[in-house]
Amino acid sequence: METSTIARLTEVYRRYGFYLAKNKSKDGILVFTLKTGYFDNAEILRLSANIDTDSIFQEFTSAGYACTVRLATSPEKAEEELFQGFFSVEATRLRLFDDYKRFSSSLVAPYGPNARYEYIEAPYQINGKTGESNPPAEVLRRLNESGPILFLIEAAAGFGKTCTALEIVKLLSEDKSHLPLYAELSRNRQARIFRYILLDEIDRTFPLLNSSLVQTEIKNGRIATILDGFDELLRKNQETGEFENQEPMLETVSELLTGRAKVIITTRRTVLFDGDDFHNWLERHADSFEVVRIRIQEPKIGDWLTPERLEILKNSGLNMEAMANPVLLSYLRCIELSELIELAKHPEDIVDSYFEYMIERERQRQDLMMTIQAQGKILRAIAKDMMDRGYTAEHRDYIINFILSTQSKIVDDARMQYSTSERPTREEVANKLASHALLDRSSNEPSKIGFINEFALGNYVAENIVNEIDWLSDDLRFIEPAVRSYIPRTESSRSRLYDSLSESLPYLDTTAQIEISIELLRRLPENLMLGGADLITFEQIDIGSLGISNFQFNECIFKNCTLFGNGLSNVTFLNCKLYDCSVSGDLEVGSVYMLGGLSNPDLSAYFTNPTVDTSTSANPNAEVDAVMLQKFWPVGESYKFKPTRPIYKPIRAICHPSEKFTFAQLYSSFDRLKKRGILNEMTKSNLVTLNFELLTLAQDILSEIEK
Incomplete structure (x- = not known):
């Protein structure tokens, strides 16, 4: 040798x-x-x-x-043999597969012994294009590629992030070439430093191995790292509202992404992965690793229900599109066919029937002598305490004491339903309620109690919001679940919740306000103005029927929508996609712009393109250019000096209309300053920044306005 x-x-x-x-x-x-x-x-x-x-x-x-x-x-074969021996690959695969079976069984257990779990292949996009297989298959297909890859799997709450992560774990446990390292980050919400959280997960998965050895094999590509619930670790600064710990987290991830490493992150769709800091981080590491971005969309009803079940529900007159909630669809998919047939006779009560079903099973499972109404009252009281005190999970002892101290009459009434010889103590009744099927009895955090899913949380939160006069809060941890839980309900119920939220809506950002209005009322809010909407899908929605002015739609998707010309004024569609949309009336020249994106059929003839001054020798509009340039200095800094830190802005942000300037004027200014070289547009992330080599030209424009 x-x-x-x-x-x-x-x-x-x-x-x-x-x-x-x-x-x-x-x-x-x-x-x-x-x-x-x-x-x-x-x-x-x-x-x-x-x-x-x-x-x-x-x-x-x-x-x-x-x-x-x-x-x-x-050396290559020796390394493979050592890896197989040290990592106990076969035993580890069996353990991971057992974890998967326990997880999948727990999801369907409430629906009876005959219910079977199956991964739902929801529609998705990969790097902006419609996917043709499913997210786990997309990941596995790329694991043998030679370079490092970061997979971002994004989905709304409750739409399959953890199921997708564990489906990847299952497939890898059946595979012979890779071993998964699965980290459920939600169990470490209180930890402060992501690097230590990662090391803790490594030690938990491979307790007998040195963490540096595990990290080496991650970089060698033998171990695929799955970080489930990345957004769970983000903390907002109370004063600024910004995520204060995002950059160290991202840098820790980038340290892993060398060699042949494959890191899979699941997260809610959060501003972290659409914001300046994230795109700046990607730009810095553009040559270090590839990014594959997968966005899971809402599942179609047919993805969940068999044709037979779907036909039964359709024949009942039920609006099936309103049923597109994973928890509700799981219920309709897993219950006995005879129960579904009976349920279809009263479609307006389908949501209530889900909770009645779960509560009734709890009476039998725990021998809990408490009516459905009484259990509902206690669950509603727990949700109210969560809303008042701002938590979504608390220690088990706290929940038990809360039930005993605030719901004592219900507890005592339940005790009296038992025979004298079998009568439980008050504490025993409270313990049964703390172990309720609609509360989370997580094996990872047994001392913490919360609702089993956001659909259950949202249902009881919404009931409290509707019953409380002038409820006021901007906490999306409660508002978003409440709204989603009411989407399948009747029009009058949705309107009642929307009216109850009316005092809180002005405190939410415009995108959230629009999403809530669409989900509850099936329309846009009235008189949208001086704002913008990002990354929203509009389907069969009238755009402009209630008036929209000085507004910008950014990277939105419109399907089968109607644009009302007389209701749109200074409205911009930036990098939007319009499918099967139409225009009603005439769009006033200079009022509606479409930049980038596409429309099918082509509606470009209806839109106005901003008139862009291409002059590079003089500045024809110093005031608007100065407003544009001011965005690149941190607040409070003098324009006479170089900014203390680089500021990166997406085009949609710097061209956002104001009371003084329209989008057309701002976009013309951006294009003019870019042609003069004062602004640079990054090709990979579409972010814009100052060109420091021509900083004096920018300062001259700003000085001219200050005179």
């Missing part, structure tokens, strides 16, 4: 903690030793098949080593 090959082989063994105890390569023997606590091991390598190792075997055996003799292979 060549000297260079022996050196590479030695390096492989050293990486796995071995010490080269004896180098007799001239005699065709290498001996590596490894101390693992109580045991001493010796690996005797024969560099060729005819080497006699009896004496060296006896020498190390006498010294107390457990010896193994192997024929030396290539």
Whole structure:
């Protein structure tokens, strides 16, 4: 064996903690030793098949080593064998597969013993294009690629992030070439530093191995890292509203993304992955790793229900599109067919029937002598306390004490339903309620109690909002679940919740206000003005029927929508996609703009393109250019000096209309300053920044306005 090959082989063994105890390569023997606590091991390598190792075997055996003799292979094959042995690959795969089975069984357990779990293949986009298989398959197809890849799997709350992550774990546990490291980040919400959270997950998954060895194999591509619920660790600064710990988290991820590493992150659609800081981070690492962005959309009803079940519900007159909630669809998919047929006779009560079904099963499961109405009242009280105190999970003891101190009459009434010999104590009744099927009895955090899913949380939060006069809050942890839980309900119920939220809506950002209005009222809010909407899908919505002015739609999708010309004034569609849309009336010239994006059929003839002054020798509109440039200095800094930190802005932000300037004027200014070289547009992320080499030109424009 060549000297260079022996050196590479030695390096492989050293990486796995071995010490080269004896180098007799001239005699065709290498001996590596490894101390693992109580045991001493010796690996005797024969560099060729005819080497006699009896004496060296006896020498190390006498010294107390457990010896193994192997024929030396290539460094690559030796590394693979060491990986298989040290990581107990087969045992680890079996353990992970068992974890998957427990998880999938827990999802369908409330619906009876005959319910079966199956991964739902919802529609999705990959890097902006419609996907043709499913997210787990997209990930597995790329795991053998040579370079590092970051997979971002985004979905709204309750639409399959964890199911997708664990489906990848399952597929990898069946695969022979990769091993998954699955980290459920929600169990570490209180931890402060992401790097330590990651190390903790490594130690939990591979307790007997050095974390640096695990990280090496991540970078070698043998271990695929799955970080589920990345957004769970984000914390907002109370004063600025900005995510204060995002950059260290991203940098820790980038440190892993070398060699052949594959890191899969699941997260809610959050501003973190659409904001300036994230795109700036991507720009810095543009040549370091590839990013594959997968966005899971709402599942179609047909993805969940068999044709037979779908037909039964359609024949009942039910609006099936309103039923597109994963929890509700799971219920309709898993209950016995006879129960579904009976349910279809009263479609308007379908949501209430889900909760009645779950509560009634709880009466039987726990022998809980408490009416459906009484259990509902207690669950509603817990949700009210969460809203008042701002938590979504609390220690089990707290929940029990809360029930005993605030719901004592219901508890005592329940106790009286038992015979004297079998009557439980008040504490025993409260314990049963704390273990309710609609509350989260997480095995990862047994001391914490919360609602089992956001649909259940939202249902009881919404009931409290509707019943409370002038409810006021901007906490989306409660507003978003409440809205989603009411989407399947009747029009009058949705309108009642919207009216109850009316005092809170002005405190939410415009995108959230629009989404809530669409989900509850199936229309846009009245008189949208001086704002913008980002990344929203509008389907069969009238655009402009209630008036929109000085407004910008950014990277939105419009399907089967009607644009009302007389209701649109200074409205811009930036990088939007319009499918099967139409125009009603005439769009006033200079009022509606479409930049980038596409429309099918082509509606470009209806839109106005901003008139862009291409002059580079003079500045025809110094005031608007100054307003544009001011956006690139941190607030409070003098324009006479270079900004203390680079500010990156997306086009949609710097061209956002104001009371003073329309989008057309701002866009013309942006294009003019870009042509003069004062602003630079980054090709990969579409962010805009100052060109510091021409900083004096920018300062001249700003100085002219200050005179």
